Amino acid sequence: MSNEIIGHKNIVSQLQNAVKSERIAGAYLFSGIKGVGKETVAMYFAELILCEDKNNSGSPCKSCRGCRKIENGNHPDFRIIRPDGAQIKIDQIRELQQKIHYPPLEGRRKIYILVNTECMNNYAANSLLKTLEEPPSASTIVLLTENIETILPTIRSRCQVLPFYPLAQKELTVALMGQFNIDEHTASSITILSGGVVGNAISLIEQDSIGEESVPKILIETEKLAAFRLAEEFEKDIENLDKLISWYRDLLFIQQDAPIELLTHRTAIEQLQMLTPRYSRVRIQQSIKTVFKTKELIKNTNVTKILALEVMCLQLLQDENSS
Ligand SMILES: [Zn+2]
Numbered sequence: 275m276s277n278e279i280i281g282h283k284n285i286v287s288q289l290q291n292a293v294k295s296e297r298i299a300g301a302y303l304f305s306g307i308k309g310v311g312k313e314t315v316a317m318y319f320a321e322l323i324l325c326e327d328k329n330n331s332g333s334p335c336k337s338c339r340g341c342r343k344i345e346n347g348n349h350p351d352f353r354i355i356r357p358d359g360a361q362i363k364i365d366q367i368r369e370l371q372q373k374i375h376y377p378p379l380e381g382r383r384k385i386y387i388l389v390n391t392e393c394m395n396n397y398a399a400n401s402l403l404k405t406l407e408e409p410p411s412a413s414t415i416v417l418l419t420e421n422i423e424t425i426l427p428t429i430r431s432r433c434q435v436l437p438f439y440p441l442a443q444k445e446l447t448v449a450l451m452g453q454f455n456i457d458e459h460t461a462s463s464i465t466i467l468s469g470g471v472v473g474n475a476i477s478l479i480e481q482d483s484i485g486e487e488s489v490p491k492i493l494i495e496t497e498k499l500a501a502f503r504l505a506e507e508f509e510k511d512i513e514n515l516d517k518l519i520s521w522y523r524d525l526l527f528i529q530q531d532a533p534i535e536l537l538t539h540r541t542a543i544e545q546l547q548m549l550t551p552r553y554s555r556v557r558i559q560q561s562i563k564t565v566f567k568t569k570e571l572i573k574n575t576n577v578t579k580i581l582a583l584e585v586m587c588l589q590l591l592q593d594e595n596s597s
Pocket of ligand 1: 324325326327334335336337338339340341342
């Protein structure tokens with residue numbers, strides 16, 4: 275893990291100050307969408323608390339026994355709890371409750387991080403609430419959630435709540451250039467595609483999906499029967515729907531002679547320019563709506579994924595004359 279946290283400067287300095295002034299709360303609730311950086315910051319916080327190098331400059335040293343043990347997952351005062359299957363189970367909470375009452379063994383506090391706290395059933399949540407009501411003094415629980423609305427208000431009110439937001443474009447672009455040794459053009463394309471979510475940006479870089487890009491087949495295809503094959507491809511990687519929207523948006527930009535800096539897929543500009551005669555503004559806007567609608571359907575209803583994708587592909591392949 276890198277020593278530098280990307281973004282979330284206010285939250286990081288708030289946590290640093292808490293550690294420095296020894297005013298660490300008994301419970302925190304980090305809320306924000308998947309990949310935004312909650313777990314990275316929570317790990318950083320744990321290292322900050324358990325780092326044994328007292329001369330550190332407000333950041334964990336990464337080399338003392340405490341820091342190394344956290345990194346290797348064998349610090350006796352630190353645990354990260356994730357859903358076991360789809361849920362955080364009552365047994366996992368009971369185990370936490372038993373152990374948290376023992377004093378720390380090597381560090382000055384015990385730290386527990388709960389990932390996806392929203393995946394707790396009521397039994398587990400009520401049980402956790404008991405611990406939050408009477409927290410052992412030398413302990414801190416950090417709850418992470420992608421959906422704060424589903425966390426019991428009684429739990430929320432006992433935590434210091436820290437909301438995590440996607441990063442501003444400029445901030446993420448600069449950070450990516452610094453940490454991954456990529457040029458500004460690539461960094462800014464990745465930033466746009468990632469929606470400001472650091473986790474998305476990093477996985478895009480790891481996939482090496484930027485560079486030589488080719489236009490998605492659905493934009494090029496004219497044969498309606500291709501819809502079924504294309505739907506299958508989208509089903510394998512549903513994240514591609516977000517990417518698809520960015521391609522349509524680029525088409526729209528090209529059509530409106532927008533400055534090239536606005537394009538996400540600048541390396542594919544020639545291919546896109548060849549396609550523009552086939553796409554009117556209305557068709558592009560409708561296509562974007564169709565993709566959004568399909569995403570919503572898949573996310574929020576129990577529609578059969580492949581069916582929704584087939585309908586989407588058929589609609590996207592429909593040019594205006596035939597619609
Ligand atoms: Zn250290």
